[in-house]
Structure formats: C-alpha cells, structure tokens
Amino acid sequence: MMSDLLQDAMQRLESSGHVLVTRLRYIGDVVLTLPLLRALRAAYPNATLHYLAELPAIDVLLHHPDVDHLWTHRRGVGAGVRMAAALRRRRFTAAIDLFSNPRSALLVRATGAPVRIGENRRVRRVLYTHPRQLPPGRSALQQHLDAGALLGASNACTRAPQIHLSPVERARGREWVDALRRVQPVVLVHLGATQPEKEWPVELASAFVARLIANDYAVVLSTAPQRPQPAVVVAEREPRARRLPVLPLRELLGVIAAADAVVSVDGGILHCSVALGRPTLALFGPTDAAAWFPYAAFGPYRVLRSHSGCGACVAAARAHTCMAALDVETVARRFAQLLEEAGVRGGAASR
16 A cells, blocks of 8 residues: 555655655666656656766766756765755655665655655665565666656666767767778777676687677777776787777767677676667676666667576686686677677678
8 A cells, every 4th residue: 555655745746846866876777777767757747856876877867858956976974964964955755765775875864855765774774764675586677667666657668778978979989989990890898897707808808809800890998997907908919909098987978879889798888888779798797687687678788698607606706707608609609699680780790
C-alpha cells in the first residue's frame, strides 16, 4: 500500500516541486541513472529535477534536457556542511539516493525532504523514509528505475541512456578522429579501469590492436587519468596506434561520439560509449555483466565475459585470470560480428 508521504509528494510534483537524485561518484554509475531521470521527467514535467554528484561524474550531465540543476559535491567536512545547508534551503519534495553510502545518506537526510528513498543498509537506513531492499537478479539500471517507481515514475526502459553533447564538443571530437580517419573506420580502444583486475592484459590488448591495424582500421587509445599504464604500454608496443593524452571528460566524450566503434573494459568510458550511441564491445571479467551492462536489447552493444571459472574470486581477478581468458581470436571475431550488426563498413577485424 502506498504511504501518505508518497501520495502527498506525487500530488505536489504534478504541479511543481523539486526532486533530488544523487549517485555521488563514478562516471559509469551516473550513466546508468539516466533512464531514471527520463522517467521522472515524463512523469512530472512541471517539477524541477536536480542531480548531486562529484567531479568528474557530474560532467556527464551537462546539457542534459532532463536535469534542471546540477550540484557539484566536494569532499571535506566544511564543503559537506555548506552543501547540506544549501540543499536544505531548496526545500525538496523528494530525494532519491542511488549510492546510499554514509556521505550521500547524510546529505539526503539534510535536505529535509518529506520523501527520502535509499537502500536498506545498516544504520543509515534510518536516514530514509523509504529504505529499499534491492531484489536480486535485476540490473543496476533497473534497480534505479524501481526507486523512481515508488514516486509513480515508469520503471520500463525502452532505450539506452543518452549523453548530450554541444555542437562545439562534437566538432572538437571530430577533429581528433578526422586526423586519423583517412578512409579507414576509427576504433577507440579503452583499456584502463579503476580496478586493475578488470583490465585486459596488455599482451593481449597489444595483439588485438595490431590485428585491427593490419585489417585497415585506425585505432585511437584513450588514456585513463588514474590508470594510464595500459594505454601507454600498448602504444609503445604498437606505435601505429594513436594514443590520446589525458583529456577532460567532455572532450573525450566528443572523441567517442566521432569514433566508428568502441572496445572497452568495464568502466565509465564503456557506459559513455553506449550513451553516445556508438557500436560498443564490452570486455568483462570479474564483474557481473548482467548487472552492469544491461544494454544488448537497445542497439549494437555487446559484451564478452570470460568463463574462466574464477567468477568474482578476488585473488584470481587480481592475477588477471578472468580477463586473460578473453583470447584475441574470440574478441576479434565478436568485434567483427558487432560491426556487421551495426553496418560499419571497411576493415575485417576477424581476418
């Protein structure tokens, strides 16, 4: 049965009101929340939608039509106190916490919103009016939509998340790519991950990049700010590939949007590629692809996950056992199939 608090909030949001959504950090995790924003906007076109996150994740939402106000959170006690006070002054009707760590829970509580939706975790569950127990077997994208459903938004997802770029950002990205393109399709390969155990071994990545180039693809290697080593090593082994410097996120998004296809390990750039509509091959090892790559039904977005038997075993993952099981032949063949599905012509990655 719907609570009176939820009913009152929904009635207010039909005519006005403010909704706060927060997923404090990680680029890919913020991308996975975008369908929820679309659902809230459709349900409550007269409400004002706010989003709270840290840099650089908050930059994913620039120019997004479903968000009216962005709140950039910075760490530190003083910054947290100031943010809490500013949120309180906004008088939110409802707040949805999709991270539910201690910091985000305290900030959501500080809003004073009559409806505060979060996860049923330890002591901090008391900071929410509606703590949720997440049902197993649902993707992260669907779990986020379920939170919005408590407020009357649809939890049906019919298309992938979308990132919106300005014309200037798209033009700058084309400049990077056109310098390489000539007549070949351009493939962006992203190898760095926040957790090294999610990275493809550089020996295999180098062999795959060399194979792409031998089959008439131009290859761009993006460089992860926190994990530049994989791209640096692969570029040293295969100098015909073009390694980008560490770019600001929005500039890198422009490059991704201009590429013909993307191959990426599990991480934020992978989700951004999907949200920019690029044919995307995801390489997964220790993480659950069903939970974190729920895009196959929406377009040419495919995942390869190793079946080495290590599952989520931390020790095996750190030894790259899972990712090493993704051999070059299998990845190249699946990539060629992806390009055929997407209608990308030129080259022959599986030859």
